[in-house]
Structures are given as C-alpha cells and as structure tokens.
Amino acid sequence: MSETPSTLRQLASQLRQRLVSPRELLDDAYAHIESTEPRLHAYLTLTRELAERQADDAERRLRDGDPSPLCGIPIALKDVLCVEGSETTAGSKILAGYRPPYTATAVERLFAAGAVCVGKTNCDEFAMGSSNENSAYGPVGNPWDVERVPGGSSGGSAATVAAGSVTCSLGSDTGGSIRQPAALCGVVGFKPTYGRVSRYGLIAFASSLDQIGPLTRSVEDCATVFSVIAGHDERDSTSSTAPVEDPLPGLDAGVRGLRVGVPDEYFAQGLEQGVRSRVEDAMRELERLGAELVRVSLPSSDYALATYYIIAPAECSSNLARYDGVRFGMREQRPSLLDMYMTTRDHGFGPEVKRRIMLGTYALSSGYYDAYYRKAQKVRTVIAREFARVFEDVDALVAPTSPSVAFPMGDRSDPLSMYLCDVITIPANLAGLPAISVPCGFVDDLPVGLQIIAPRFQDARVFRVAHAYERATEWHRVASPLAPAA
Amino acid sequence: MTFSNEDVDHVAQLARLGLDDDEKRRLGRELTAILDAISKLQEVDTSEISETAQVGELINVWRDDVPAPCIGADLALVNAPVTDGAHFVVGAIQESERDT
Numbered sequence: 302m303s304e305t306p307s308t309l310r311q312l313a314s315q316l317r318q319r320l321v322s323p324r325e326l327l328d329d330a331y332a333h334i335e336s337t338e339p340r341l342h343a344y345l346t347l348t349r350e351l352a353e354r355q356a357d358d359a360e361r362r363l364r365d366g367d368p369s370p371l372c373g374i375p376i377a378l379k380d381v382l383c384v385e386g387s388e389t390t391a392g393s394k395i396l397a398g399y400r401p402p403y404t405a406t407a408v409e410r411l412f413a414a415g416a417v418c419v420g421k422t423n424c425d426e427f428a429m430g431s432s433n434e435n436s437a438y439g440p441v442g443n444p445w446d447v448e449r450v451p452g453g454s455s456g457g458s459a460a461t462v463a464a465g466s467v468t469c470s471l472g473s474d475t476g477g478s479i480r481q482p483a484a485l486c487g488v489v490g491f492k493p494t495y496g497r498v499s500r501y502g503l504i505a506f507a508s509s510l511d512q513i514g515p516l517t518r519s520v521e522d523c524a525t526v527f528s529v530i531a532g533h534d535e536r537d538s539t540s541s542t543a544p545v546e547d548p549l550p551g552l553d554a555g556v557r558g559l560r561v562g563v564p565d566e567y568f569a570q571g572l573e574q575g576v577r578s579r580v581e582d583a584m585r586e587l588e589r590l591g592a593e594l595v596r597v598s599l600p601s602s603d604y605a606l607a608t609y610y611i612i613a614p615a616e617c618s619s620n621l622a623r624y625d626g627v628r629f630g631m632r633e634q635r636p637s638l639l640d641m642y643m644t645t646r647d648h649g650f651g652p653e654v655k656r657r658i659m660l661g662t663y664a665l666s667s668g669y670y671d672a673y674y675r676k677a678q679k680v681r682t683v684i685a686r687e688f689a690r691v692f693e694d695v696d697a698l699v700a701p702t703s704p705s706v707a708f709p710m711g712d713r714s715d716p717l718s719m720y721l722c723d724v725i726t727i728p729a730n731l732a733g734l735p736a737i738s739v740p741c742g743f744v745d746d747l748p749v750g751l752q753i754i755a756p757r758f759q760d761a762r763v764f765r766v767a768h769a770y771e772r773a774t775e776w777h778r779v780a781s782p783l784a785p786a787a
Numbered sequence: 788m789t790f791s792n793e794d795v796d797h798v799a800q801l802a803r804l805g806l807d808d809d810e811k812r813r814l815g816r817e818l819t820a821i822l823d824a825i826s827k828l829q830e831v832d833t834s835e836i837s838e839t840a841q842v843g844e845l846i847n848v849w850r851d852d853v854p855a856p857c858i859g860a861d862l863a864l865v866n867a868p869v870t871d872g873a874h875f876v877v878g879a880i881q882e883s884e885r886d887t
Contacts, residue, residue: 402862496843509841538848539841607825618802625803627875632868638878643805655804659795659814660821662802673825678838680831685839716817717824733842757842 306465372415395649405502422457452482477726484750495733499534557591575744618661
C-alpha cells in the first residue's frame with residue numbers, strides 16, 4: 302500500500318509556507334482524478350473554470366496572509382448541493398442540465414473561507430440508496446476494491462477522499478448517507494446535530510432528517526470543516542440559533558472519565574463477525590484511554606428502520622412533487638398537463654425513487670395516514686426519548702457504523718436487504734443526534750467504521766472522542782490502493 | 788397486507804407517476820414486502836405518546852414583513868423547459884369542447 306495521502310491540515314501548512322500554490326494543488330487533484338475516474342466514476346461534473354478562478358483568488362489571499370485553514374484547499378461537493386451556475390443533478394435524469402440560480406449556504410461558507418471546488422460527486426439518485434448503484438449516471442467504485450460498492454448515498458464524496466484526490470468533501474446524511482460510505486471507504490464522515498448546518502441549497506430528500514456534513518481523512522480536518530459550515534442561517538427556518546461550540550479547542554481533551562455507552566441492540570442486527578471484532582477492539586482501546594464503558598439498552602431500536610421507511614418516503618413523496626416538468630428539469634411534452642406530469646416523472650425518476658414516492662404517497666393517503674405516518678411519528682418520539690434517557694447516564698455511545706464491509710456491486714438487488722445497510726445509522730437521524738464514523742480496522746483488506754453518537758448539540762464531544770481514538774490508532778493512515786504515490 | 792393492482796394504480800395516480808405494466812407488477816410485489824416489514828410498528832404501544840414531526844427546538848420562525856431581494860423572473864425562468872420569455876408555459880389543464 303502506498304504512503305498516506307495528505308490531510309487538509311498538512312496541505313494548509315504547505316500552502317502557508319509557500320511550498321505549494323493553490324494552482325499546483327488543483328493541478329495535482331485533477332491529474333489524480335483523471336487517472337482514477339475510469340475506475341471510480343466518483344464525479345458527475347468537474348468545475349474546472351470555477352476551481353481555477355477560486356485557486357487564483359486563494360493565491361492572492363494567501364499572499365495577503367489569509368488565516369483561513371481552507372484557503373486554497375481543493376474540495377468536492379455531493380451533487381445534491383447547489384452551486385450557482387454549475388450543473389447540479391442529484392444523480393437524477395430529471396435534473397439533467399439544471400443550473401441552480403443560487404449556492405447552498407454551507408457551500409457559500411466554504412467558498413468564503415477560500416476553498417476550491419474541483420467538482421460535483423456522484424451519488425444515489427436524490428440521495429436515496431446505500432450503495433451508489435441508484436445513480437442515474439452509473440455507480441461509483443470503492444477505492445479499496447473497485448468491484449465493490451463505496452456505500453451511499455454520498456459514495457462519490459467518500460470515494461474521492463479515500464482515493465486521495467481531495468482531502469475534504471461534503472455529503473448529506475438522511476439515514477446514514479455520510480457515515481456508511483465513510484465506513485465502507487475508510488474515511489472520517491460526520492453528520493452534525495439536526496439544525497446545526499443550514500439545509501438551504503441542499504436538494505431536499507426528507508427535510509426533517511437531512512443534514513449536510515464533511516468527509517475527510519482525519520477527525521481534526523472534519524472538525525475544522527464543520528466549524529466553517531455550522532451556524533444559524535435565516536434562509537433555513539429549521540437552522541438552530543444556539544451558539545456553535547468550536548470543536549477545535551477541546552479536541553485533545555481525551556476520554557478519561559467519560560462514560561461511553563454500548564447499546565446491546567446495535568450489536569445484534571445481522572452484524573458481520575469481522576465488523577463486530579474490529580469494533581470491540583476499538584471499544585477496548587477507548588477503555589485503555591480512560592473511558593468507562595457502560596452497557597446500555599435502546600429497546601426500540603428494532604423499530605427504527607420501519608419508522609424511517611415511513612417518514613423518509615413520506616417526506617420524499619412531498620418534496621419530489623416539485624419535479625413536474627414546469628419550472629426546472631426535464632419535460633416530456635404531451636398534449637394534456639396531467640399526461641405531461643405522469644410521463645415526465647415516469648421517465649425522469651429511477652426505480653428506487655419511484656418506489657419511495659409510491660410508499661410515501663401511500664403512507665400519507667387518506668385512510669392510511671393514521672396507521673402509517675402518524676404511527677411512525679409517535680414511534681419516533683419513543684426512540685428520541687430512549688436516547689434522552691440513556692444520555693442521562695452516559696456521555697456518548699459507540700457502535701458499528703455499518704453491519705457489513707463493502708459488498709460486491711449487484712449483491713443486494715432486493716430493496717429490503719439494501720435498507721438493512723442503514724439499520725445502525727438511522728436512529729441518530731430520527732433523534733437529530735450528531736454522529737461520526739471513523740476508521741477502526743480492516744476485514745480482508747476492506748475498511749470498518751466505528752460510530753460515535755452524542756446528545757443533541759454535543760457535536761464537539763463527538764469530535765473529542767473520535768480524535769482520542771484516532772490519535773491512539775493508525776487505521777486512518779492506511780492508504781487505499783488508488784491513493785497517490787508519495 | 789397485499790398491495791393490489793388497484794392500490795398501485797390509485798397511489799400512482801396520486802403521485803402523478805405514469806407507470807408501465809411491468810413496473811406496476813414489480814412495485815405491487817415490492818411494496819407488499821416492504822409494508823409487511825414495516826407493519827411491525829403496530830406492536831409499539833403509542834397510546835400515550837405524541838407525534839414528533841421535527842426534532843428541532845424551534846417553533847414558528849418569523850421574520851419581519853419587509854421586502855427583500857429575490858431572484859427575479861429572468862433567473863427563475865432560466866431552467867424552465869418551456870417559457871414565453873416572461874412565464875412558464877404548460878399544456879391545457881382542461882380539454883376544450885372542440886377536442887372532446
């Protein structure tokens with residue numbers, strides 16, 4: 302295996318010392334993307350013109366002594382994030398050619414900090430999927446084994462960081478879509494507390510669950526990017542006005558004295574033996590570092606998947622009603638308006654999106670609303686309360702991120718078996734909790750992720766625990782076979 | 788429960804999804820299996836539980852009722868499949884008497 306690709310922090314330091322220029326970093330990124338794309342297909346669009354302009358701006362800012370850690374750093378954005386004037390498709394045919402008239406707030410903040418956008422990454426259509434096989438533009442390969450899936454839905458964002466083309470990407474996480482691909486690709490992926498990062502300019506899937514977050518090669522990089530994108534935004538009415546705790550000052554505080562809960566239920570549901578032993582090793586490491594491990598129970602975890610597969614499709618069926626062939630996206634011309642709607646949506650959406658629209662429309666339809674949607678909303682309350690009760694006793698929870706390592710493409714053609722990929726990540730979305738996945742070892746040369754979950758708005762604590770673990774281990778330094786040679 | 792052909796037709800009509808016969812058959816089968824899996828929610832006693840629509844702490848977020856810049860008609864029309872330069876253009880909502 303090759304040398305560890307650089308972290309964002311290392312690149313920032315090289316830029317500051319004038320050892321490398323933003324243009325040179327950008328050229329390196331594009332050269333590497335060019336050599337790996339035939340195997341990875343991690344990108345849907347390369348934004349070369351924008352990137353060159355941003356790199357030149359960053360060059361000037363660095364010369365003027367700009368202190369931003371992101372100034373001149375190449376980044377990639379999941380194609381569900383709007384960038385003004387750059388094609389944004391959400392991995393769907395229905396949005397082919399769509400050029401947003403505005404930029405997402407989280408992206409705007411990265412750009413304001415001097416980041417350089419190399420391109421838009423491939424993802425499952427409208428972020429619905431756990432393997433990237435639902436992209437209308439073809440799947441992404443996993444840099445550890447390109448015949449296997451990178452996870453999803455932020456598979457392109459995870460793969461490009463694991464391949465070492467960029468040190469940072471943004472993804473979105475509705476039921477595990479940042480953490481699960483981070484685990485399967487051996488990188489760090491963080492889903493912030495719901496409301497912590499503005500969703501303005503994020504193409505909506507399930508609005509009460511969606512959060513934008515970073516994927517990086519180290520916990521410190523992840524915390525750095527989070528601190529730039531977090532904070533109130535009046536353009537997202539669910540964005541929290543609570544002050545953001547900067548995770549960086551307390552990053553080194555360690556885990557001594559922290560009570561870390563281990564939920565029995567997260568180690569039960571079809572967990573692969575190899576994943577279990579890597580995660581148990583990680584738990585012992587945390588214990589060695591001074592954390593106190595406590596067995597806890599979240600008995601309603603068994604219902605989280607079912608709750609999610611009512612609420613998320615219900616919200617998706619409503620959010621995706623806007624793709625009607627009138628204001629943006631494709632249109633199949635037909636004489637009557639109704640026929641135009643029906644045909645446009647039939648031809649524009651892929652099978653998984655249609656499945657979820659059907660499921661969600663059914664759950665919201667007259668006569669079934671109480672039995673499905675209202676019931677799921679109530680069980681969501683039960684699940685959130687169980688977390689609140691457990692967090693009276695422990696400071697954080699640890700668990701596997703994904704029940705399995707990366708699986709071969711085409712292996713899970715049955716929708717229900719694919720849905721099970723997210724069984725341990727979904728509960729944090731239902732309760733709006735911050736959660737991270739960090740590399741914790743390998744099974745047959747495929748990465749395993751450790752998940753750390755904390756109470757709402759304790760994002761900094763998630764980073765603190767993750768950083769303590771990362772510092773004590775070497776897993777994050779192991780480079781994928783596609784990483785650039787040093 | 789079984790998701791019948793009629794159910795598929797009804798829901799597809801509500802969702803404005805024109806599906807072909809193969810898709811309808813497949814979706815009927817898949818939705819039956821998915822609904823079967825999620826019906827386990829009925830086991831949870833929620834008689835004393837209120838619904839969670841969103842997990843945020845915020846309720847009714849208002850802003851002052853003052854005009855602010857917005858994207859304007861030109862930009863709003865940029866991505867439309869068909870316009871007349873000032874409006875979105877769609878087909879007839881009702882069939883005219885002549886057509887019927």
